[in-house]
Amino acid sequence: MSEQQGRRLIADYLRRVEVALGGVPAAQRREILDDLQAHIDEALSGTPTPSDADVRNVLDRLGAPEELARDARERLGMVSEERVRAGGAGPLEIAAVVLTVIFFPVGILLAWMSDRWRTRDKVIATVVPIVGCALFVIGFFGAFATMRSGTVDSAVSQATAVTIPQEREDQATAPSGAQATPVQPSVEVVQTSERGSGNGVVELVLGLGLLVFALGSPLFAGVWLGATMIRRPAPLALVGMPA
């Protein structure tokens, strides 16, 4: 047993404590680590050349790093990671996040009912999808209005074209083939693109962008809510010390 090995044992131990104390404020973590270091130095100071067993004995008496950290978190008025996670999201919060993505109006309503989010984050999660939706509607009707001879049919077809651009391109390269089957809505697509001539691509990109934004913004809102949920202990987790 060399002295180096003993030092490494101690360094490993303190590193494990430091990692386990992850949630504790840095100043207090530093203080606890300094105190542990001083304790170890003091405990070994009586032995001129401490053996491996001496070092291990001192560290064993201090306790397992994880146990020590758990105790520290409770002593310092914090709760363990597991408890924080368990307390972070109740059924209401989970429903709010999921529904915000798949059915925004109900989801965001639930989010506003929960106190796990700051008002700022609720506003962000509310405004972004509404703006996204508004932009899409404006863009949609804007495109609709610019089509001089546009009918409801062609507008619907254009929307179809936006969602299936691949097919649209295919049709555009073979317009005669497409016109041979007038029953399919793709005929209208071709006609639309012919009418719009050079603007067709711009409109398509714009429409696609708006669609992605409109569909994506509730997803963004859900992710935002999921990420900004205030980590707060569940009531059960407050294993308190007498004040």
Place this chain on the structure above:
Amino acid sequence: MDTAALMTQMRKGALEYCVLALLEQREHYGFELVQTLSQSDALLTTEGTIYPLLSRLHREGMVETEWRESPSGPPRKYYRLTPDGQTALAAFRVQWAAFRDAVNAILATGEAA
């Protein structure tokens, strides 16, 4: 609840006042406190847990600290009781006596005192 868990729960509340009581007699450095307290398994089993507790007492102003060189060996951090700590300890003494009497009475006779 097994015995170890029960002891952990009971120790939690009382240990910090035991520390304050030791400091009421005279100032101690950390290792000294550990040595005294660990003489009883009822009070301290994992020695390291004393340091988060001392950190908390310090933050709450119950104790004050000072690093000093030791005549032999590494520097030591000394803990001293503050007036706030003194007050808290006095209050605990009263509460502890009432708690102890109430529990003892129930355990002995099955009736509240």
